[in-house]
Amino acid sequence: MSEHVDSVRTYASVWLILLALTAATTAVAYVDLGAFSVVVALTIAVIKMLLVALFFMHVRHSTQLTRLVVVGGLLWLGILLTFTLADVWTRGLIGTPGR
């Protein structure tokens, strides 16, 4: 039943990379990147998420269905954010207050 047993070494490397990325994201926050700082911060966060999901949560050994569930969940979060921001970011664009 325990189809895939990853080595401790694999887990340890992922763990060390995660710690390094945490240090990196903290350090880079003190550098002035303008609007890019949020992009960098989120990119690092997404990489960390992928590492945790793929290795610690065994998504890389998992079924198509599990992957579909994961992608679906993120997609739906994307829908919630995108469509609401589509409103927030275009308010007043037409030149009439409140439209």
Place this chain on the structure above:
Amino acid sequence: MANHAEAQAETLALREQFDTAEQQKDASTLGMWVFLITEIMFFGGLFLAYTVYRDIYFPVFALASSSLNAVIGAINTAVLLCSSFTMVLAVRASQVGQRNALIIFLILTLILGVAFLGVKAYEWNEKFQEHHVPGPTFHLEGTGQQGEAQLFFSLYFAMTGLHALHMLVGCGILTWLLIQSWKGKFTPEYMTPVDIAGLYWHFVDIIWIFLFPLLYLIDRHLGR
């Protein structure tokens, strides 16, 4: 060995709705993943509110974010990542049937989880003393937009509070797992509870991976 076989017979007793152990394990794992989806959407509402207000009131959010202690935040992130590491080792130990290792790693995970909550409590306490808790006594130095600054801290408390609540539940699950593994309930053939508890624990970790840069690291370079 007789003891082991007995435990196995007991735990392998299928719940009556399932035909095979395989089916039971698959169903439980899928159930946990689907549950995690609902958790994504649950936190999603807060992430949305955060994104909208950060966009509209960016300067105040940056100022308010700078009042948090990024070093403590980073250390706490590391603590949580370590706990994920020990958790995955616990899952591995149960996969290969090392009962003692399983117990040790579960204890380590629990300690790290409690440590995270302790640091969190220390930070919140600090907020109370600095009047950074939303309410009538709220005050953030350096801005005239007290209402908007308060919004940041409302979201800070809502998000970290809800996260901490999930940690608390996680610690409860770990304790239960600990008792069960002490009793030798888990075998390489039956370790689904450890496995899906691991999924939950890592998920809570992922939420924090996003909370940390979003709450602690806005415009740090201004050096406020």
Place this chain on the structure above:
Amino acid sequence: MRLPLFPEQASNFAPETDHLLYFLLAVAVFFTVLIFGAIFYFAIRYRRRSDRELPRVLHTGLALEIVWSVIPFGLTMIMFGWGADLFFRESRPPANALQIYVVGKQWMWKLQHMEGQREINELHVPAGRPVRLTMTSEDVIHSFFVPAFRTKEDVVPGRYSTTWWTPTKPGKYHLFCAEYCGTNHSRMIGWIYVMEPQEYQTWLSGGRAFGSLAENGEKLFQDLACGNCHKADGSGRCPNLVGLFGRNVQLADGRTIKADEGYIRESILQPNAKIVAGYQPLMPTFQGLVTEEGVLQLVEYIKSLGRQPGTTPAEVSPNPPAPKNQ
């Protein structure tokens, strides 16, 4: 007792909205008759005659599925385009519109004319001229709804919203609050009086106006000592407000924003939200010191500063960038 089926048509948008309705009604009636007719016909024609009969299985016709997906879809796209076009025009008041300011509160409508007339739960407007309403709320969300004009727009606390229409027929029309706002929601109603233009002029001059809106705003401006800092010659510690309205303002954080009503309102109530480039965040907030009506008077006063002879009217300022409304 009267049993009307359609409300009166009393604005430029009323016939347009009704035409859109007629189109949708035609489509809806067609499909309703089609479905009901088919069900009745099939049910009777193919009723079960023997308990042991088994009808032949009909296999799916892909062509049929495509036809009954594509045709309705085409019809709905007409509905979308037509409705969107109407809505788009309803969202852009013309430059020459008569400006009225509206404040909703539990449970009344307070309306102010440019000339200073104030009305409660009543609004007098001339026929044949576009009227633009700039609206806000003192408490909860309300909605300004005139069925005879077929228009409605929410009135939201903390921001300005806009609606407009051209009354076409003199008469007396219902004004309703359409967004649930508490106990006396159903009594937050009033009347719109559409008058012949000359009648309206008479009404205006006969009113008990205490100075025009801009004049009242100027008085408030002086009472609050705004002029101590916002000096008209630009020598003050704060930005010069002459000619501000409708201009693009460079902000300290690098953004550029168009100075519309919402921006001026925000700058009075949350002065630190958007600091003009080159100035310090010195201004205290006037939240709680000025009522929403007072803010509207100040806004109108500042707008009037932009209407110096020889300058373009603020409303027609082209190329609006992307200001965020709140």
Place this chain on the structure above:
Amino acid sequence: MITAAAQERETYLNASYGIKSWLLTKDHKRIALLYLFTVTLFFFIGGAFATLIRIELLTPQGGLVSSETYNKLFTMHGVTMIFFFLIPSIPATLGNFFLPMMIGARDLAFPRINLLSWYLLVIGGLFALFAMLAGGVDTGWTFYTPYSTTYSNTWVIATAIGIFVAGFSSILTGLNFVVTVHRMRAPGMTWFRMPLFVWAHYATALIQILGTPVLAVTLLLVFCERVFHIGIFDPALGGDPVLFQHLFWFYSHPAVYIMVLPAMGVVNELVSTFSRKPIFGYSFVAFSSLAIAVLGFLVWGHHLFVSTQSVYAGMVFSFLSYFVAIPSAIKVFNWTATLYKGSISFATPMLYAFGFIGLFTVGGLTGLFVASLGLDVHVTDTYFVVAHFHYIMVGGAIMGYLGGLHYWWPKITGRMYPELWARLSALVIFLGFNLTFFPQFILGYLGMPRRYHTYPDEFQVLHVLSTAGASVLAVGYLMPMVYFIWSLRYGQVAGANPWGATGLEWQTASPPPVHNFDEMPVVTHEAYDYTTVLGEVEVG
């Protein structure tokens, strides 16, 4: 309740006795009956509120109750009917009972979670009932801020907690269904052999899983705002009340499909069984359920056209709203086409199915009106919208629910209901419904705003008509209540398959044994293959 014939064998009803055997049961069939009892209770509570509303609106001046009371009545009507009746109605009762049976499973994947979700509904319901008895709540079921957070002096918090808890009940039901459909199908039961009822419930479950948590967190924020005044939606602190509306409708628009998709699922079974034909365009109908579930999440902003949402966002939402019309139209056309050259029986469930198709068609078509930006500006927040969604939720969801209840009643209880009374009540409900809600379309276009306690005199005639219809409707709803209870004792004993239907639930005894099937089924046929149930037949 137990017939002589049934006494000889063990069924899920007589396998054990006593209150504990019900309150601690893990049998999906018994849990379904617990739900049936609960939602029926809430239906009549919500119905009582509706009755008072309709009586009040007989006169324009509002003489019967005060404005405060009236506002509480329509709020509690909405809260009860939506969160405690419609959302659990079909999935938690008929779905719970028949989804496992239809795919040939002994139970749902997580029976204990199933029981937990019933308890959550009851606990949530108790919070809501407490709020109602303690003094009621007056925010409207939509809880718009800042009214709900700052201005209302009523029991908002208790009601919000009730809905929050009931929300988790709905999430857990959805979770259980998704896992069950994926992991518990009998040998041979491939996805495209599943009855369309199962497809519809699968789609519904997806919405419950993906949407409900957002409602939960939104209510949590309303709760925090009310208790701690944290400002998330308070304009005085820079909060955005329209953000609340986005969060609320992200759930509450798809929630409409939580209510109507299961009813569509029921109608598939009814139309097929009573015309003895497979549903025309099976795979189109199956996928249209999924399409509705997915597209339903992309259109919530059409509730915000006049809310000061941006014009461009409004256009996107209006555009996407029309996409939902297509899968809905596909379903209606395919049901109608199924009747063509069928063998059509006029048994009561089929009458409900006809009623559903007709009323859903009207409700769906008027949905096109409110999705059209220019027209919605006039009709939104009027009785037009009230009429539209009652056509979907009462004309659609409740007709489907009652149709399903009649259809499966012999399977659930082992007894037939009285056919003549049942047909009569179906007719009374259909007529009463139309008389109640059709005048409201006209009222709405005339400009009658919703949630009005008093109204101008010229609207009275239509209101009186509507109230007259409501009294007919009330009689119609009471009738099944009476004869269903009557049939438990006096109804004709039903055989295993009284309708000649094809679903696996009909291949086992009525009422079913504890583990559903004496012998686990192996599926070798497509869904709706009537050659399997009718021995000798005349092929028409």
